[in-house]
Amino acid sequence: MTMLFRRKLSALLLLTLVLSVFTGCGQSKTTKGENANSSQNIAQIGLVALGDDWVYYTDMNEGKLYKVKPDGSEKTKLSDNGGYYLNLVDDWLFFTNASSDQLDPENGMLFKMKTDGSERTQIGTLQGQHPYVAGTTIYAIDSTDNQTKLYKIMSDGTGQSILAEANISNFVVSGDWIYYQEFHSEENKTLLHKVKTDGTENQPLSVTSPLGVDAFAVHGDWIYYRPTKAENAEQNPLWSKMKTDGTEDAEFADLGSGGINIDGDWIYFGAPGVEAAGMEKPDAPLSKIKLDGTEKTEIAPDDATFIYLYDDVIYFVSIQFSMDTGFAIIINRVKKDGTGKEVFVKAQPTETAPTATDDEGRPAENPELVVACGPDYTLFSSQDMFGTRGGQSFNQDDRYDTNSWMGTVALAAGQEHMLNLRPGGSVASTGVNTYGQLDVSAWRQVTAIAAGGYHSVGLRQDGTVVAVGDNRAGQCNVSEWREIVAIAAGTSHTLGLKKDGTVLAAGDNSFGQSDVSSWTEIKALAAGANHSLSVKSDGTVVAVGDNREGQCDVSSWTDIKALAAGDAHSVGLKNDGTVVAVGGKVTVEGQTYDPCAVDSWRDVKSIYAGFGHTVAQLENNDLVATGNNAYGQCDVDIFG
Known part of the structure; x- marks a missing residue:
């Protein structure tokens, strides 16, 4: 079966990792004398902080931390790493260190430094997700000891204590209470809780939404929250509000698909998106509405991925795209009455090389693709198309609906199901749901996905892992995993690479495929049907x-940077762009195929493996394939 869908433009967000953490947006009312970067602003990733006549911000394209005068002058680099959740207290900046290197031991840790960039210091051993500084106390989420917990710690690194132990994804401090989101794995949904700032009186807050809470804000005696959107719902649900004691829960208003920020009698809201020529404006442009739900007013027509409020000025982040210059991350500012809108910081667009052509004037380089291989099929997606090759198992099966799967971040392919990691960190699924492997609609903050035989796995931004589907061998028992930076899934087992280079495994071990406890200094993983591979540093x-087909005979391989694994074969990508492979051949209906016939491949930048076929993407983005082609899974000359 072959499916190919195209549309004029579907811009893939440049900052998937950043957007993936934009699940909750709790806020508390700011009072005079509180730190300059209020909890309302910090909750929205805290990319901008304003104080002492400077604007502090993280350049999301460069991954660096800067300060600049409000008039745009005197731009000064403070750090070669970015910082999220910027807290400005007196002459100190507190933040979560954001390194481009996932294996950097300082990545995600809690830091402080002087506002002139000096005295950069790590605070304790907390990962420091979503830190909020109130006076000399820091509240933060941490998962370094294999549980996602809510902590408080003094700003000098002393006095660390646990306030709540759960799968916490977001919180807000309001008065003597902390309100937080907790993922309930047994119900597969995120719910609200509250606990005193001293760790006492921890209690759940009941909401009417059957799918849980996707985002929330606290203002005075009220909680405003967005219910989780149903998998097949066309419209975003209305926001609701309820008292902080859990009473008077009722629908409130349509505030779009983004977060909200509250100041005085007004709620400011928007929606993440990409502005591009010819595209419709966002479903919720930057707007405001009264706390009683009246006087809904558009402030600016732009998308507003993150909103920061300072006095009478709004700073907001939007993302622009053009075919000529690529992506540009914009920090705009506008007065709350809608006047004086201007671009405050315009990051350099993503570098886009001039379009090269061949002798006949056709593009010499094709669009980059996202690729995945299932047992007998191949998936591929770009900004403006989605397609499949092969797939006897889903030929003419209307359970496989992928019509809107362009512009995906990542794909994963199981025995009879497919996963799509979307910009923003949510996951779509299609196919057969025998064991609940498609039940991923509540997943948020996901940065990577994997599909086993009949189970689905997601890596969240905080290093935790979620899994649904067939668990007869225990392959979904991953809820206790922490500090994970990569995942892989075999037929009935799951692998997780930790930040320290060790590996965890869950599920079937009938062939020893889960015997990975001794592995160290690992930098990449792959899982075959019943075998496991890893690249050392x-x-x-x-x-x-x-190893019945020799698929584990890899001890002689060197200079490997990436792996792929099929049913009975293993593939390695070398740093020079060549490929090596070991394992058995495949015979289908009397025809023998060799998935290891890769010796002639050159200039390869990524590799993928199905049960009996191998696919590679070249530097010019062409695809090549070898192995089982009984159903057309190797017919990948899509640009021909």
Whole structure:
């Protein structure tokens, strides 16, 4: 079966990782004398802080931390790493360190430094997700000891204590209470709780939404929250509001799909999106509405991914795209009455090389693709198309609906199901749902996905892992995993690479495929049907599990940077762009195919493996394939 869908433009967000953490947006009322970057602003990733006649911000394209005068002058770099959740207290900046290197031991840790960039210091050993500084006390989420917990710690690193132990994803401090979101794995949804700032009186807050809470804000005696959107719902749900004691829960208003920020009698809201020529304006442009739900007013027609309020000025982040210059991350500002809108900081667009052409004037380089291989099929997606090759298992099956799967961040392919990681960190699914493997609609903050035989796995931004589907071998028992930076899934087992280079495994071990506890210094993973592979920091490869076809004979491999694994074969991508492979051939209906016939491949930048076929994406974005082609899964010359 072959499916190919195209549309004029579907811009893939440049900052998927940043947007993936934009699930909750709790806020508390700011009072005079509170730190300059209020909890309302910090909740929206805290990319901008204003104080002492400077604007502090993280350049999301460059990944660096800067300060600049409000008039745009005297731009000064403070750090080569970015910082999220910027808290400005006196002459100190507190933040979560944001390194581009996922394996950087300082990535995600809590730091402080002087506003002139000096005295950069790590605070304790907390990862420091969503830190909020109130006076000399820091509240933060941490998962370094294999549980996502809510902590408080003094700003000098002393006095660390636990306030709540749960799968916490977001919180807000309001008065003597902390309100937080907790993921309930048994119900597969996120709910609201509250606890005193001293750790006592922890209690759940009942909401009427059957799917849980996707985002929330606290203002005075009220909680405003967005219910989780149903998987197949066309419209975003209306926001609701309820008392902080859990009473008077009722629908409130349509505030779009983004977060909200509250000041005085007004709620300011918008929606994440990409502005581009010819595209419709966002479903919720930057707007405001009274706390009683009246006087809904548009402030600016732009998308507003993050909103920061300072006195009578709004700073908001939007993302622009053009075919000529690529993506540009914009920090705009506008007065709350809608006047004086201007671009405050315009980051450099993503570098886009001039379009090269061949002798006949056709593009010499094709669009970059997101690719995944299922047992007998291949998936591919770009900004403006989605397609499949092969797939006997879903031929003419209307359970496979992928018509809107352009512009995806990542794809994963199981035995009879597919996953799509979307910009913003949510996940779509399609196919057969025998074991609940499609039940991913509540997943948020996801940065990577994997599909096993009949189970689905997601890596969240905070290093935790979620899984649904077939759990007969325990392959979904991953709720206690922490500090994970990569995942892989075999037929009935799941692997997780930790930040320290060790590996965790769950599920079937009948072939020894889960015997990974001794692995160290690992930088990449792959899971075959019943075997497991990993690349060590020195470029060598180790393998465990089923070796009946020689698929684990990888001890001689060197200079490897990436892996892929099929049913009975293993593939390695070398730093020079060549590929190596070991394992058995495949015979289908009397025809023999070799998924390891990769010796001639050159200039390869990524590799993928199905049960009996292998696919590679070249530097010019062409696809090549070898192996089982009984159903057309290797017919990947899509640009031909």
